[in-house]
Structures are given as C-alpha cells and as structure tokens.
Amino acid sequence: MLPSLQIAPARVLRGSQVLLQAEEAIARLGYRPLLVAGSRSLETIRPQWEELVARQSFQEARVSYGADCSENALRNLQTAVASHQADFIVGVGGGKALDASKLLAERCQLPIVTVPTSAATCAAWTALSNIYSEAGAFQYDVALSRCPDLLLLDYDLILSAPPRALVAGIGDAIAKWYEASVSSGHSAATLTIAAVQQARVLRDLLLQKSVSALQNPGSEDWREVVDATVLLAGVIGGIGGAQCRTVAAHAIHNGLTHISGERKTLHGEKVAYGILVQLRLEEMIQGNQLALAARQQLLKFYAEIGLPQTLEDLGLARVSLSELRRAAEMACAPNSDIHRLPFAVSPEIAIAAMVSTTALPDERVTPSPRADLPSFNPID
Known part of the structure; x- marks a missing residue:
C-alpha cells in the first residue's frame, strides 16, 4: 500500500466565540452530539455550548473522559456513545481530552469536532492519539485514519487558560x-x-x-x-x-x-x-x-x-x-x-x-549511573 498522509482537519475556524459562529458547520455533522470534556473544560465552554444546543435543538449528552486517555476510559466513552446513540463527537479540553475524543470518534466511525481550551499541545489538529495507563504512564500511540472534521480555535477560551x-x-x-x-x-x-x-x-x-x-x-x-x-x-x-x-x-x-x-x-x-x-x-x-x-x-x-x-x-x-x-x-x-x-x-x-542538561561546555559526564553525575544525589 502507498503511504498516506493525514495532513489537516477538513476545516479550521479561528476567532472569538467561535463555537456559536460555527453552529451551521457543526450542525452539518449531526444532531445527537456527545460532548467529551473534563469538568473544568466543560465549565469553561458551558455558556456557549448550552446556547448552541438551544439554537440547533440538539439532542446532546455530556461525559467526562476521566483522568487520562486510557483504554479503560475509552471503553467507558464507547458505552456512552452507544447509550446516547451519538452521531458525532465534540471533544473539548487539553491534549488528553482531545486524544480520547479523536480515538473515540475513530473507533465509533463518527465525525469529530475538536475545541482546545489551552494552547498546550497541537492535539486538536493531529491524526494521532496517545494512550496512557490509569496511573498516567505512556503506553503507545495510535495513528488515526484522518484529522478532525472541524477544529474550532477560540482565542477567548485559550486566553482563559493559565x-x-x-x-x-x-x-x-x-x-x-x-x-x-x-x-x-x-x-x-x-x-x-x-x-x-x-x-x-x-x-x-x-x-x-x-x-x-x-x-x-x-x-x-x-x-x-x-x-x-x-x-x-x-x-x-x-x-x-x-x-x-x-x-x-x-x-x-x-x-x-x-x-x-x-x-x-x-x-x-x-x-x-x-x-x-x-x-x-x-x-x-x-x-x-x-x-x-x-x-x-x-x-x-x-x-x-x-x-x-x-x-x-x-x-x-x-x-x-x-x-x-x-x-x-x-x-x-x-x-x-x-x-x-x-x-x-x-x-x-x-x-x-x-542529569547534565545544564552542563557547561567543558564538563564531561561518565556514562555510568553512579559516577560523576553533576548536581544529582540518588536516594536508593
């Protein structure tokens, strides 16, 4: 097979209060959205989201992705998709929330809207999701078949992040x-x-x-x-x-x-x-x-x-x-x-x-776990 490139979302919209301005683009994807977000991100976007739902008469449901984009979290999200009979996903939040949302959409073969609430990663753009353990340890990454259908970059949301x-x-x-x-x-x-x-x-x-x-x-x-x-x-x-x-x-x-x-x-x-x-x-x-x-x-x-x-x-x-x-x-x-x-x-x-990331040009480090490790004291 020829290698394929998933280069960009189908559409990117930028500005202030973008969620409301993009309501027609969102509505083209379906009418039973499942909103996937963490509690803080959900609260940040809630006023815009509820106005959008009222305007479009969406039959919506909301679910937390959990602490990490883990296989267990994804199983719970897939259950939520089936229970709600969702026809598209809206992922809101930081990198892990967006990774979980994208992989959920991939596995359920549904359209996906990404709404980053911070500028901490490029997860809103990419056709890639990272999987972590329940304890937050990186496990592996998953290449997705496509980038998101719609990326909404709302500068007001980004500005509200630390x-x-x-x-x-x-x-x-x-x-x-x-x-x-x-x-x-x-x-x-x-x-x-x-x-x-x-x-x-x-x-x-x-x-x-x-x-x-x-x-x-x-x-x-x-x-x-x-x-x-x-x-x-x-x-x-x-x-x-x-x-x-x-x-x-x-x-x-x-x-x-x-x-x-x-x-x-x-x-x-x-x-x-x-x-x-x-x-x-x-x-x-x-x-x-x-x-x-x-x-x-x-x-x-x-x-x-x-x-x-x-x-x-x-x-x-x-x-x-x-x-x-x-x-x-x-x-x-x-x-x-x-x-x-x-x-x-x-x-x-x-x-x-x-242990030597700030070493001066003339410093030498012996590649041994116990010898000559500058500014580091192991405590075994």
Whole structure:
C-alpha cells in the first residue's frame, strides 16, 4: 500500500466565540452530539455550548473522559456513545481530552469536532492519539485514519487558560525543529523537506515572539504564538508524517511518565526538558558543537519564559536511581522514537544526559549511573 498522509482537519475556524459562529458547520455533522470534556473544560465552554444546543435543538449528552486517555476510559466513552446513540463527537479540553475524543470518534466511525481550551499541545489538529495507563504512564500511540472534521480555535477560551499552558505549548512545539532536523534533515522527499523547513520557521517564530506573547496576553504576538503551537505544529507532523514527528525529546517525555507520582508537570514541559537531553546526547556521543550551541541558546530562552531545565525543575530532585533507570529504560525501549537518532543510546548514557542538561561546555559526564553525575544525589 502507498503511504498516506493525514495532513489537516477538513476545516479550521479561528476567532472569538467561535463555537456559536460555527453552529451551521457543526450542525452539518449531526444532531445527537456527545460532548467529551473534563469538568473544568466543560465549565469553561458551558455558556456557549448550552446556547448552541438551544439554537440547533440538539439532542446532546455530556461525559467526562476521566483522568487520562486510557483504554479503560475509552471503553467507558464507547458505552456512552452507544447509550446516547451519538452521531458525532465534540471533544473539548487539553491534549488528553482531545486524544480520547479523536480515538473515540475513530473507533465509533463518527465525525469529530475538536475545541482546545489551552494552547498546550497541537492535539486538536493531529491524526494521532496517545494512550496512557490509569496511573498516567505512556503506553503507545495510535495513528488515526484522518484529522478532525472541524477544529474550532477560540482565542477567548485559550486566553482563559493559565499562562503556564501556553509556556508548555511553546516547549512542545519548538521540539518539532530539534527532532525533525535530526530524523529527516537529510531527506530528499519534497514534503519532508517542506516539513523540516516549516519546523525551522516555527522555531524562529517562537524564539522571537514568545516573550512578548507571554507578557501581552491577547496581543497580536500572543495570537501568532497560539496559532504556532496549536496549528503550525500540527501542520509539520501532518506533512512530514511519523518520521518527522518525534525523536529523543518525546521519548524522554514518555520515559518520565513512568516515574511514580510524576503527574505534576505538563506534557510540553517534559518535552522541553527532553530537547535538552537530546542535545546533550548529541554532544556526549558525537561531540556535536552545534548541539552545544543550541542547548546554550535554549537554556537562556527557557529561563526567560519559565520552561524546565533540569530534573529539579520538573520536581524530580529526589527521584530514586531505580526510578530514573526505569524512565531511561522506557525511553530506550526497542520501539522508542529515540532510535531515530543517528547513534545508539543506552539507558546509562541517557541517565548521564538527563542529569547534565545544564552542563557547561567543558564538563564531561561518565556514562555510568553512579559516577560523576553533576548536581544529582540518588536516594536508593
């Protein structure tokens, strides 16, 4: 079979109070919607949703997706679809709520509307869902047959989210360049080249405008950064495909989710830290001076906008060595995206990189779990 690309939602609408403005587009999808959301997201969208339901005389039902996009949560959601006899899904919330909604629509073969309530990820755009355990540990991802039928980007909803969500979205989005340039930077395929160059544009935009956007919520710079994190980041994954999507930064994120009690940080915060780990690996294994320069640039940028630079910043200062090893082993599992790097990475070397993300240029780290680990004290 020829490889297929799921590049973009069928339709994207942006603006203020978009849910009400898009009522005709929504109504074309059916008349028995199932609204999937978390409690906070549901409360945020409730006034618009209830007015829309009244205007269109929808026969609607609402259901919480749970704490995570897990197989158990999806079984409960499928039961809700059958019970309500829903004919389309409306997913509202952050990344996990949208992932659950998209995968639910895929399994039930129903249309799907995505309404992000923060700019923390590009999940509203993509044909991909991540599955987690009930404890929040990453399990696997699922490629979907299509992107959403309708994406509604309501700047008022995004503005109501905590600023930390946009900071996390910046961390998740800027990873596109550092991962795509490694996995696909030497590709001769036209669309892959386009995706990598779009990732460069995305990086430059975020480096130039993120500080201003965070200082001036609702401004033009803020909207451009929101568009970059929610929309443009999704474009890159759509055009470039899986090969252009994730490498070590997301692999480190996935590994960190297996540390018990690690649910206090956002997806993009862990991914941002993972970029530093990836660059550190390139320095340690390849002696890559460009990676060193990129890491130093990012450390300054992270300090300006509040992204984590170290395990301590992630709240993992006293994580045990056995848990850190578990995270590194998961990041280096045989099917991990970390193996898209042009060199082999062992759990020991991954640990060494994870504990030295702020190392100075002349610092050397021995790839041993017990030797010369700067600013890290295991507590086994």
